[in-house]
Amino acid sequence: MxxxxxxxxxxxxxxxxxxxxxxxxxxxxxxxxxxxxxxxxxxxxxxxxxxTRLGADMMVVPEGALTNITAALLTVEPTDLVLDADVLAKARIASVARAAPQKIARVEHSGIGSHHELVDLIGIDPALDFTIQPWLREKLGRELQAGDVILGAGRDAPLGSQLLIFGKPHVVYGKLGRTGVGTHERGVFMSFATLETLAASMPQRPAVLAPGKVTGFLIELAPGATSLQARFAILSAVKGAKVVTGDSSLxxxxxxxxxxxxxxxxxxxxxxxxxxxxxxxxxxxxxxxxxxxxxxxxxxxxxxxxxxxxxxxxxxxxxxxxxxxxxxxxxxxxxxxxxxxxxxxxxxxxxxxxxxxxxxxxxxxxxxxxxxxxxxxxxxxxxxxxxxxxxxxxxxxxx
Amino acid sequence: MFACRQVGKSYRTERGVVNAVAGIDLDVPAGRFAAIIGRSGSGKSTLMAMIGGLSRPSAGTIEVGGTDVWRLSETALAAFRNEKIGYVFQFASLLPTLRLIDNVALPAMLGRRQSTAATYTRASGLLDRMGLGGYLDAYPSEISAGEQRRAAIARALINDPALLLADEPTSDLDEQTEIEIMDELLAVNRELGTTLVLVTHNLALAEQAEQIVHIANGAIVA
Known part of the structure; x- marks a missing residue:
């Protein structure tokens, strides 16, 4: 009333x-x-x-690659240095449970964003990846396939829409949730196959896009293994590599x-x-x-x-x-x-x-x-x- | 209009049980002006409160218009007070945060028996009748004690009650205002046929009543 x-x-x-x-x-x-x-x-x-570093306990990158602790928490930084894609598989390190390879190419004039915008094209192996796909906030109702891309939360395009990269049409398969890490927020993710196909359209082909090469690996330790054990095992088995771990006090x-x-x-x-x-x-x-x-x-x-x-x-x-x-x-x-x-x-x-x-x-x-x-x-x-x-x-x- | 049978009211205190009202039988026919007189503390206001459904008796029955008041549920009793009884208290009883017209309209708005527009039209008419037509939007603090008492009479009449209970309505007013307030109450009784019960210790006022009930120590003595 x-x-x-x-x-x-x-x-x-x-x-x-x-x-x-x-x-x-x-x-x-x-x-x-x-x-x-x-x-x-x-x-x-x-x-x-x-x-939790998106599930990764440590990272293996080429020796000499620039890293910083912020990026090391989550991502492989773009670099011209590369590792062989099968180097960890050959080493068969017991303290490593999973290793997710990534290729990162920082490119210009890709057609994404403004003309001079630097864009990180990040290649993953969908079968091995355990750090990117868990962050998919939305996706198409099917598996990731050749020609698909996943956008970081900082990029905006409708699901299923077409995205031209170096003039080649790609389908926006999914979008990541907010991670707070720049590489991921602005990155464009795709399978190795899609990235390698795209490399043919690039005016300058980055070294990392050579077949059989990767920028680095994100590592998940085997149960019971310590990062120290894994570090020594990797360094002794893989020449020219650097192992980056976060601060254990974290x-x-x-x-x-x-x-x-x-x-x-x-x-x-x-x-x-x-x-x-x-x-x-x-x-x-x-x-x-x-x-x-x-x-x-x-x-x-x-x-x-x-x-x-x-x-x-x-x-x-x-x-x-x-x-x-x-x-x-x-x-x-x-x-x-x-x-x-x-x-x-x-x-x-x-x-x-x-x-x-x-x-x-x-x-x-x-x-x-x-x-x-x-x-x-x-x-x-x-x-x-x-x-x-x-x-x-x-x-x-x-x- | 109402009938009291062996009505009593007792309170428990640290010194024991106090009988404020004891074994009162009283009949007041419809349309009559009755005065209840007695000294302070004699139990006259308590008796009026029990008749008006404000205070539950410890003993006896009270029928108003054929309704056994204290057998009603709380909700029915609230509706009964709203519809059948009008009160004028011995103190300034207007709500200070509401305008005069809102104060007068409030009982009708609580009862929700007529539209807001009709209620406010009637409230305006009643205030006009009480000589307060120019103060519809005034707040209680902006008018005199006598005007506040007249507004309280207007509020008591808003639902056209069958029984108007006035508990020492002129106790703190000057002689001239006292006469004006009594004239208003008598006019209501005579012109509208509303049963009026006036509680007072002023014999001069009581002498105007058709029925005088004298109470002392909680019992009727004359």
Whole structure:
């Protein structure tokens, strides 16, 4: 009923300082929860990307190839140096469970993007690959075949559409999810066969596109094997190779972060619970203060449900507005976060993947709804108690 | 209009049970102006609250218009208060955050028996009748105590109740305003045929009533 809603709204305006403090408290609480939940998911995704290295434990590249720890977490960097494609298969190293070869050619004037844009064409063996295909966010309903390409999340083209590379038509087979690593975000992936066919159309054929050559291998260790064992085994068996592993402390950090995130989640639940108690205590005081008014409403014919409705609507408006402000505050905080901590993480080689927009919006809506629900739950009991009292006792300020 | 049979109200306190009202039998026919008089604490307001469905009696029955009030469910009792009873309290009982017209319209809006437009038209007419036609959009704090009391009478009449209960409606008003408020209440009783029960300790006001009930220590003494 509009008049009762209006009454609830006007009541909030009567005690401006108290209403503003309530809104501020809820805003801080819901802001912390929204920001915490968004960052938790982002950190979780980032850990999946950065710390698990898309399933690879180490990387084998030609000796002399430039690597950096950031790229080494995930990808083989484009280089003119090459390895033989069968070098690991011949070595039969027990500590290596899987080896996924990759060819990476950084090309210009490919027809993709602007004229001078450098594009990484990345060849994979679909049968051996375990680092790229798990990241397929969407794909056509069939297997990858010759002439197909997979686009990194930073490139936009509809599935099944045609993409001209060096004038040759290719079909967009799939798109990767966001990985946070530039090579993957902007890369164009295809099978070795497709890449080798394409090489014929290139004005200058990169060395890596020679048959039987690869840029490097992504390695998954055998169960129980250590990276040290694998490193020595590979270096002794493969001449002219370099083994790149990530910092082993990263897995420790990951485990520590996972525990921390669970702790943060528990704190957030406690924070919401304490907010509900706070709102309930506050509305108990408000009900006591307004006994005469509530009694009057009851005397003129307001039902118990209508009395409860007035109090609950008032609480929901206050906490809902607090929720909206909290989410806004959270967005601002995350902008600061992006400029400081994310920059720092990027610098130390840990890519940070922000939660995507639909999920962020869903989290924001959930935080606002939860804040409003806390208002409803918090006000419900004191309002219900008031609705059960004798109207006369309420009118006289008793009961 | 209403009949009380052996109505009693007792409270438990730290010093034991206090009988605010004990064994009252009272009949007031429809359309009558009755006054309940007595000293402060005699139980007259408590009796009126029980008749009006505001306070549950500890004993006895109360029938208003043939309805046993305290056998109604909570929801039915709320609807009964809304539809059958009009109250004018001894204090400024308007909601401070609503305009006068909203205050007057509120009981009808709670009852939802007529459209919003019809309700507001009637509320406007009642305020006009009470001499407050120029204050429809005013808030209670912007008008005098006497005007607030007249607005409360308008609100009590919005649902055209069969029974109007006025609990010391002029207790804090000056003599002239007291006369004006009483004139309004009497006019309602005579012109609309609404049963009026006035609780007061002012004998001069009570003398205008057709029936006077004198209460002392929770019992009718005359």
């Amino acid at each position: 509009r008049l009762l809603a209006n009454l609830a709204l006007q009541n909030l305006g009567r005690r401006k300082a108290r209403s503003l403090l309530l809104i501020a408290a809820v805003a801080i609480g819901s802001g912390v929860v929204f920001t915490g939940a968004t960052l938790m998911r982002s950190i979780d995704d980032s850990m999946a990307v950065g710390f 897995s420790g950090i990951r485990q520590g972060l996972a525990a921390l995130l669970k702790g943060i989640l528990a704190l957030m639940v406690l924070m919401f619970a304490s907010m509900a108690v706070m709102v309930s205590v506050l509305f108990s005081a408000i009900v006591t203060e307004r006994r005469a008014e509530l009694g009057l409403l009851k005397a003129i014919g307001a039902s118990g449900a209508q009395l409860i409705g007035v109090m609950v609507v008032e609480a929901v408006i206050a906490t809902g507005v607090g929720g909206v402000l909290g989410v806004t505050l959270g967005v601002l905080v995350m902008r600061l976060y992006e400029r400081s901590l994310v920059y720092y993480l990027d610098n130390i080689g840990v890519p940070f993947v922000w939660l995507d927009l639909p999920h962020t919006v869903a989290f924001a809506a959930a935080a606002i709804l939860l804040a409003a629900a806390i208002g409803a739950v918090g006000a419900l009991y004191p309002a219900w108690q008031a609705s059960r009292r004798d109207a006369y006792d309420l009118v006289r300020g008793e009961g």
